[in-house]
Amino acid sequence: MNATIHTLPVPTSVRARVPITLTRAAGRRAELVTFHDLPDGEEHLACLVPAAPGDRAPLVRLHSECLTGDVLGSERCDCGPQLDEAMRLIAAEGGAVLYLRQEGRGIGLYNKLDTYVLQEHVDTFTANRMIGRGDDERDYTAAAAMLRALGLTRIRLLTNNPDKVRELRAHGIEVAEVVPTGTHLTAENARYLAAKAELGGHTLALLQEAAV
Numbered sequence: 001m002n003a004t005i006h007t008l009p010v011p012t013s014v015r016a017r018v019p020i021t022l023t024r025a026a027g028r029r030a031e032l033v034t035f036h037d038l039p040d041g042e043e044h045l046a047c048l049v050p051a052a053p054g055d056r057a058p059l060v061r062l063h064s065e066c067l068t069g070d071v072l073g074s075e076r077c078d079c080g081p082q083l084d085e086a087m088r089l090i091a092a093e094g095g096a097v098l099y100l101r102q103e104g105r106g107i108g109l110y111n112k113l114d115t116y117v118l119q120e121h122v123d124t125f126t127a128n129r130m131i132g133r134g135d136d137e138r139d140y141t142a143a144a145a146m147l148r149a150l151g152l153t154r155i156r157l158l159t160n161n162p163d164k165v166r167e168l169r170a171h172g173i174e175v176a177e178v179v180p181t182g183t184h185l186t187a188e189n190a191r192y193l194a195a196k197a198e199l200g201g202h203t204l205a206l207l208q209e210a211a212v
């Protein structure tokens with residue numbers, strides 16, 4: 001008779017800690033952290049700024065990669081200003097930005113750019129479905145594993161996305177507080193932000209006020 005062998009997943013661990021200086025955040029010192037055995041095999045990165053000792057849980061942002069917004073400064077989305085905001089807050093009070101390689105809500109860069117063309121006519125989620133992909137293909141298993149490897153199991157999470165909160169909690173990370181990100185509205189991203197609020201369940205409470 002053949003015995004079934006069950007193998008336990010290898011826990012994610014820290015691979016290297018690389019010191020850097022954040023010129024865009026008043027020269028604060030930070031560490032870039034890489035990992036062994038991330039569950040999805042992607043090269044996710046953590047940027048850690050040490051927090052002053054105290055009772056407050058450290059501030060953490062899970063930031064999904066957006067080359068067009070983060071690097072090129074495209075105004076089609078709010079990713080660039082959200083990343084700037086997160087880096088500014090974390091440089092000021094300590095904490096971590098996890099930069100997750102989940103471009104285009106997990107569908108990749110070229111697919112995202114294909115959906116931009118379709119978004120002349122339909123919202124961001126429908127456009128994903130029109131190319132045969134899910135509305136949002138991200139999951140935060142790797143992010144939870146990174147946080148555990150960093151010893152950050154009780155955090156304040158900077159987000160308007162309830163999926164991030166729900167999933168981290170389901171993975172055993174204590175989200176002591178949800179800190180909303182700002183609403184970074186531009187003429188070009190207004191329809192995208194409205195879709196996130198109305199169809200994606202994001203808590204973008206300022207949107208209606210800001211849009212009128």
Ligand SMILES: Nc1nc2c(ncn2[C@@H]2O[C@H](COP(=O)(O)OP(=O)(O)OP(=O)(O)O)[C@@H](O)[C@H]2O)c(=O)[nH]1
Pocket residue numbers: 062063064065066067076077079082102103104105106107112115116124128158159160161164181192202
């Ligand atoms: N498919 C697709 N992805 C997009 C579009 N606009 C932005 N994105 C991607 O959406 C993701 C946004 O990531 P985040 O800002 O971390 O997440 P969020 O869901 O907006 O949640 P919070 O910012 O935490 O409130 C990135 O991966 C972007 O590349 C779009 O029109 N289509």
Ligand SMILES: [Zn+2]
Pocket residue numbers: 066068069070077078079080
């Ligand atoms: Zn973006």
